[in-house]
Amino acid sequence: MDTLGFLGPLGTHSEAAALHLNSFLDEPRELMGFPAIFQALLAVEEAQVKGALVPVENSLEGSVNITLDTLSASDAFAVTLELIWGVRNELMVKYPQSEIRSVISHAQPLSQCRAYLKAHCPHAKLVAVSSTAEAARLVAESRPADGCVAICTARAGELYGLFPVAKDIQDTMANCTRFFLVERAGANPPALRFCKEPVPEKMLVILQIDGKRAGSLCEVLQEFASRGVNMVRIESRPARTEFGAYIFFFELEVKDKEQLAASIAAVREKSIWLRTLGAFPVLTAANLKGASLWSSL
Template sequence: MTESKTMSKKIGYLGPRGTFSEEIALSFYRGVEGCFTPYHSISSVIMAVDSGEVQEGIVPVENSVEGSVNVTLDTLAHEANLYIVKEMVKPIRHNIIVKPGTKHINIICSHAQALAQCRHYLDEHYPAAERIEVESTAAAAYKVASGAKNHAAICSTRSAEVYGLDVIETDIQDNPNNATRFLVLSKQPVSPKGVSSKTSIVCQINGEKAGALYNILGEFAKRNVNLTKIESRPSKGGFGLYVFFFDIEGSLEDEPVAAAVHAVKEQSLWFKNLGSYPINTVE
């Protein structure tokens, strides 16, 4: 409504307040005049960038223990036309959070990936508690803050602060190497120059043709172009038909990377460039 507001960048993230995505958003855009908008699901963040409702969106794409966030990959492949402009890796620490005064825990709620990342801990310490999936770790904290006393949430200590809850156990994640990689998405690609960079593509190769994936990998190998990740996802067309996501070391402005990607595109039934962007290691 006010003219001056339209000057600042609009950024979408997986809300509500207190999510890891919000933490990432605040740290990435530190010092930037931004308007931060929470969305209720990962796909709605991505589609808000696609529709121009926000200029950039931040979504989780991969966890070091649980693997890829499928909805992020599937939405980028099949529903949105966006570029990755930045990645950020954030160590994940999960905690058991309750309303002050809680003595007994019957129900534990969190995001599906957080529940999965603490599966062994929960099997051992809370075998009888029902596990309820909600949209985000912060939504779990909100649920506990507004709900019954026998509920607990698995979430960040930041969520506990935001919602005035007690942290009763810390670092309950099954694996100490637990970290999540986030992507910043935009309709405009960036050209990373003078920094270590990565390029992401997604394509459907001819599954009928024996050795089709081998030939695709050959395009990278013969140019000494390294892959940091290969992920297959169902093409949604039936069993045995997959799309492949490749994360490639280097930028499309590097000649060998551009040549390999061009050759892959030529051999694909369907292809999408998800952009070149600076590499990030654990913060």
């Protein structure tokens, strides 16, 4: 059986998203947790797993930089599917009657739940750990006098014997995380149970241009705009070669394939290097309230 990597341990939002995706794959995969996103992607690069589902952006906190940096550092990767996952955070305790002295979670949920924490736990110490599942484990091992609570998934609470104090404590119900299914270069989008041949909606292009030359980015953008290619997202990251050098990530809408190919060919001529990571479908998870199965680009 093929293997699907994710950011572990058990009980994380990444595991929940991987379980959800696996339920739609025509050929479900064995799930394998990794302690870090980099290690999950390295396992793909070294062919230890067929693919890895990794977070790339949260709607409240922005880009997941380690994912972008790792994708840009190797030509071994392809993005074969995007999953938009609705994030649901719960406040979990081991001792329901204890005074809340510290709130433990990953840094992103702590930030995503600022309004709730300000209103209900204004004097509690906020403790950031490696994952929401690790927060649940620490709370499960705490003593009543510690007054520890965790912000985590419902599954993490169940795994560690915790009790929910409050559900959906994120600042907005629109909170969601985009995940990329990353496989080896040349891989095609996986067959889904409801659609054997998913229709590609987006393409990821990574490139570096000469940022010291005035107008170089504008010229690249014009190549897309003049051919009617819609840019869904643009992001820049340091090239890690010298100060002031940047790599750009373009997510492009796939409609007119000929114009898309022509624009990429033209941009390649204006780039120091350019890499396409494939065209892929976009799947919206069912737990996004009011959302359809497919995205609506």
